[in-house]
Amino acid sequence: MTLPLGDPSPAESPESPLLEMRGVTRSVPLPNRETLHILRGIDLEVYPGDHVAIVGRSGSGKTTLMNLLGLIDRQTDGELLLDGHDVARMRDARRARLRGRSVGFVFQQFNLLPGRTALENVMMPMLYGDARQFWNRRRAAMEMLERVGLADRAEQKPSRLSGGEQQRVAVARALVRRPRLILADEPTGALDVTTGEAVMALLDEIARDSDAALVTITHDLQVAALSQRTFLLDGGVLHDVDVEDAGAALASTGGIRAGRAEVADAPTPATVPDRAPVAAPEGGARA
Incomplete structure (x- = not known):
């Protein structure tokens, strides 16, 4: 039974998926009147506490799949279905x-x-929560920064934080509203x-402690190996595989370099030491 959006969700049992995709497709029309089929019948179930890679x-459709999941x-x-809600039937405001x-x-x-600042960045999602979240936003954001080990960096702007610190701020921001799905x-x-x-x-620890589901989209087999289940997206179809099989499939496309799975035509990610300052332009939106 699908509950009204405003009602509390029932306690999830091990048999009740948090997220369900059944035969999901995604196609877009092309200028030449042909149709590009990106996803071709995706079936996926993700449970509370799951870690899926x-x-x-x-070009396999990972970004498209992420946008549908989100x-x-x-x-x-x-x-x-997310948390028992059939999202296809929702208007944009309810989905948001x-x-x-x-x-x-x-x-x-x-x-x-x-x-x-780091604190203001983490507070930002709370501005769009209910009244209780809004008025408690500073305390909740500070508690989450403490959880990711950055309480002493709360008043620093991103330009004064290392790459690792910036990502931990991003993790705190993503989790400050205690989402069911990460x-x-x-x-x-x-x-x-x-x-x-x-x-x-850190992501895995916080997700596990809150019984949230964690879905990671990655080219890195070392990251995928940390998950409980691994899926390979190939030809618009999602295959349940182990990490070794996923590596073999990516290797056949020339997408593995230096022990990490990377797309052959993608730019190499920058390496940022954990305490090296990362330059960032000043200015930004008002909270």
Whole structure:
């Protein structure tokens, strides 16, 4: 039974998926009147506490799939249920409320507001929460910064933080509203190996403690190996595989270099030491 958006969700049982995709497709029309079929019947179930990794070569549809999972785009066909809600039937405003309440995003490039402090960046999602979240936003944001080990850097702007610190601020921002589903899009792509491992361990720990589901989109087999389940997106179809099989499939496309799975035609991510300052322009949106 689908509950009204404003009602509390029932306690999830091990048999009740948090996220369900059934025969989901995504197609877009081309200027020549042909149709590009990006996703071709995706079936996926993600449970509370799950850690799922999705790997695939460039152009396989990973970004499209991420946008569907995050309720940013709509599927062409099939069913997508999040926390018991059939999102295809929702108007944009209801989808936005559900996305803000239930989904947290962690991006490769951090996407922090350069003119705001770490604390203000983490507070930002709380501005769009309910009244209780709004009035408690500073305390909640500070608690989350403490959780990621950055309480002493709360008043620093992104230009004064290292790459690893910026990503930890981004993690705190994604989790401050206690989402049920965490979507991490190449969360270690702009970090060095050691810092990336620390960020993934932090993400996994916080997700596990809050019984949230963590879905990681990655080219990095070392990151994928940290998950409980691995899927390969190939030809618009999602395949349940182990990490070794995923590596073999990516290797056949020339997409593995230096022990990490990377798209052959993608730019190499910058390596940022954990304490090296990262330049960022000043200025930003007002809170």
